Amino acid sequence: xxxGRLIGVGVGPGDPELITLKAMRxxxxxxxxxxxxxxxxxxxxxxxxxxxxxAGVTELPLQFPVTTELPKxxxxxxxxxxxxxxxAAAAIAAHLSAERAVAVICEGDPLFYGSYMHLHARLAxxxxxxxxxxxxxxxxxxxxxxxxxxxGDDVFTVLPATLPEGELAxxxxxxxxxxxxxxxxxxxxxxRALARSGQLDRAIYVERGTMxxxxxxxxxxxxxxxxxxxxxVLVPGWEQRP
Amino acid sequence: xxxGRLIGVGVGPGDPELITLKAMRxxxxxxxxxxxxxxxxxxxxxxxxxxxxxAGVTELPLQFPVTTELPKxxxxxxxxxxxxxxxAAAAIAAHLSAERAVAVICEGDPLFYGSYMHLHARLAxxxxxxxxxxxxxxxxxxxxxxxxxxxGDDVFTVLPATLPEGELAxxxxxxxxxxxxxxxxxxxxxxRALARSGQLDRAIYVERGTMxxxxxxxxxxxxxxxxxxxxxVLVPGWEQRP
Numbered sequence: 001x002x003x004g005r006l007i008g009v010g011v012g013p014g015d016p017e018l019i020t021l022k023a024m025r026x027x028x029x030x031x032x033x034x035x036x037x038x039x040x041x042x043x044x045x046x047x048x049x050x051x052x053x054x055a056g057v058t059e060l061p062l063q064f065p066v067t068t069e070l071p072k073x074x075x076x077x078x079x080x081x082x083x084x085x086x087x088a089a090a091a092i093a094a095h096l097s098a099e100r101a102v103a104v105i106c107e108g109d110p111l112f113y114g115s116y117m118h119l120h121a122r123l124a125x126x127x128x129x130x131x132x133x134x135x136x137x138x139x140x141x142x143x144x145x146x147x148x149x150x151x152g153d154d155v156f157t158v159l160p161a162t163l164p165e166g167e168l169a170x171x172x173x174x175x176x177x178x179x180x181x182x183x184x185x186x187x188x189x190x191x192r193a194l195a196r197s198g199q200l201d202r203a204i205y206v207e208r209g210t211m212x213x214x215x216x217x218x219x220x221x222x223x224x225x226x227x228x229x230x231x232x233v234l235v236p237g238w239e240q241r242p
Numbered sequence: 243x244x245x246g247r248l249i250g251v252g253v254g255p256g257d258p259e260l261i262t263l264k265a266m267r268x269x270x271x272x273x274x275x276x277x278x279x280x281x282x283x284x285x286x287x288x289x290x291x292x293x294x295x296x297a298g299v300t301e302l303p304l305q306f307p308v309t310t311e312l313p314k315x316x317x318x319x320x321x322x323x324x325x326x327x328x329x330a331a332a333a334i335a336a337h338l339s340a341e342r343a344v345a346v347i348c349e350g351d352p353l354f355y356g357s358y359m360h361l362h363a364r365l366a367x368x369x370x371x372x373x374x375x376x377x378x379x380x381x382x383x384x385x386x387x388x389x390x391x392x393x394g395d396d397v398f399t400v401l402p403a404t405l406p407e408g409e410l411a412x413x414x415x416x417x418x419x420x421x422x423x424x425x426x427x428x429x430x431x432x433x434r435a436l437a438r439s440g441q442l443d444r445a446i447y448v449e450r451g452t453m454x455x456x457x458x459x460x461x462x463x464x465x466x467x468x469x470x471x472x473x474x475v476l477v478p479g480w481e482q483r484p
Contacts, residue, residue, distance in 0.1 A: 015264065017267065018264055018375060020254070020263075021266075109385070111390045111391050112381065112398075117480060131386075132260075133385035134377070139351050139378065146353075146372075149353050152355070155399065155401055155405075156399065157399040174416075
């Protein structure tokens with residue numbers, strides 16, 4: 001093993017104050033700061049840590065390829081994404097082999113639905129790694145909403161809205177508390193699934209959870225079907241106990 | 243409403259560096275710092291923030307009653323716990339009515355299986371409240387283990403080990419990734435449930451996840467049935483994708 005060090009650094013859900021002391025130290029100690037960005041967009045994680053970046057630190061932007069023309073289940077899409085992660089891992093490995101510490105900054109928590117995991121899987125067998133846990137996006141949402149989510153012996157589940165309507169309804173009915181992610185164009189289907197599971201009346205719709213322009217409303221009062229991909233729906237499980 | 247302010251402050255899973263800048267500011271601005279503790283024990287959340295406490299700040303310890311002689315499902319147990327939270331809420335309300343800012347420091351995240359929720363439910367209707375999200379214990383565990391937990395369209399679930407064996411096995415088999423909490427004396431039952439769901443070989447047993455004396459081993463290699471109540475078992479859902 002080289003003495004290079006890979007650090008997956010969670011920087012939280014958006015509010016720059018929801019970063020940990022440990023993440024601040026990692027940013028301060030790293031030789032290289034790497035960050036993912038959608039093609040042609042600013043990196044969200046970089047925006048979050050901008051006030052904390054050391055002047056003159058080496059940055060390594062990792063720009064996702066443009067894949068909008070490819071169906072997500074196609075082999076071409078998979079190959080483009082695999083090639084992207086292979087290339088990103090190679091760029092990081094070059095720094096690690098030169099014994100540098102590379103911090104990959106990640107929105108939310110690095111190992112919970114994070115892109116960082118693809119780099120970790122490629123590099124952890126060859127280099128020392130460390131993870132700095134981060135506040136998840138969902139935790140930012142229920143905190144901003146002041147919404148107790150789960151308590152005691154509650155079963156809590158996280159579901160992607162991409163699931164078929166029947167499966168969403170079944171899984172929602174089977175859990176005490178739930179967070180549904182990746183809403184986007186799946187909102188009408190999710191609304192029907194929540195009606196079937198009897199939970200529509202307590203579901204809360206959240207957009208941009210920890211931003212200053214956050215929007216939180218009971219889903220039942222939302223009149224349109226417009227929702228960004230990163231909107232979430234919270235189904236709180238907890239009622240006041242003893 | 244009085245101008246008193248109640249702040250539920252997540253202080254993370256144990257590592258004093260896994261506290262956020264926002265929590266630090268809340269500690270610094272609060273007139274009163276309240277913390278829960280088991281009877282006769284030091285408050286865990288207070289231990290975590292001890293290096294960050296302002297000298298001379300007013301503290302309000304909230305000591306759980308001794309209930310070891312009462313069955314958890316009994317009316318007497320429920321009444322003792324309810325009386326305790328009523329009393330704790332009243333003590334905090336006295337400070338809030340005097341227009342003080344009261345920070346209740348909480349291990350992990352205040353609204354995710356946290357005792358703070360019982361105070362929030364009692365006080366939020368009468369006073370301004372704010373939540374500072376914290377790193378959850380489970381996130382601390384999978385980060386310390388360097389264990390990618392969920393990715394893409396994975397269904398992720400949190401289960402209490404108190405559930406019956408058949409229900410544990412069914413729910414484990416139905417999820418892509420899982421965290422099982424409250425292990426303690428339920429470990430043999432959980433082991434059988436994981437064997438039934440076909441997941442025993444990938445389950446990781448974690449004790450004291452973010453402490454310096456953390457213990458993490460594949461559950462299949464654990465020879466004894468000893469487990470503290472706060473041990474967790476991680477069932478990672480993610481395999482290397484593209």
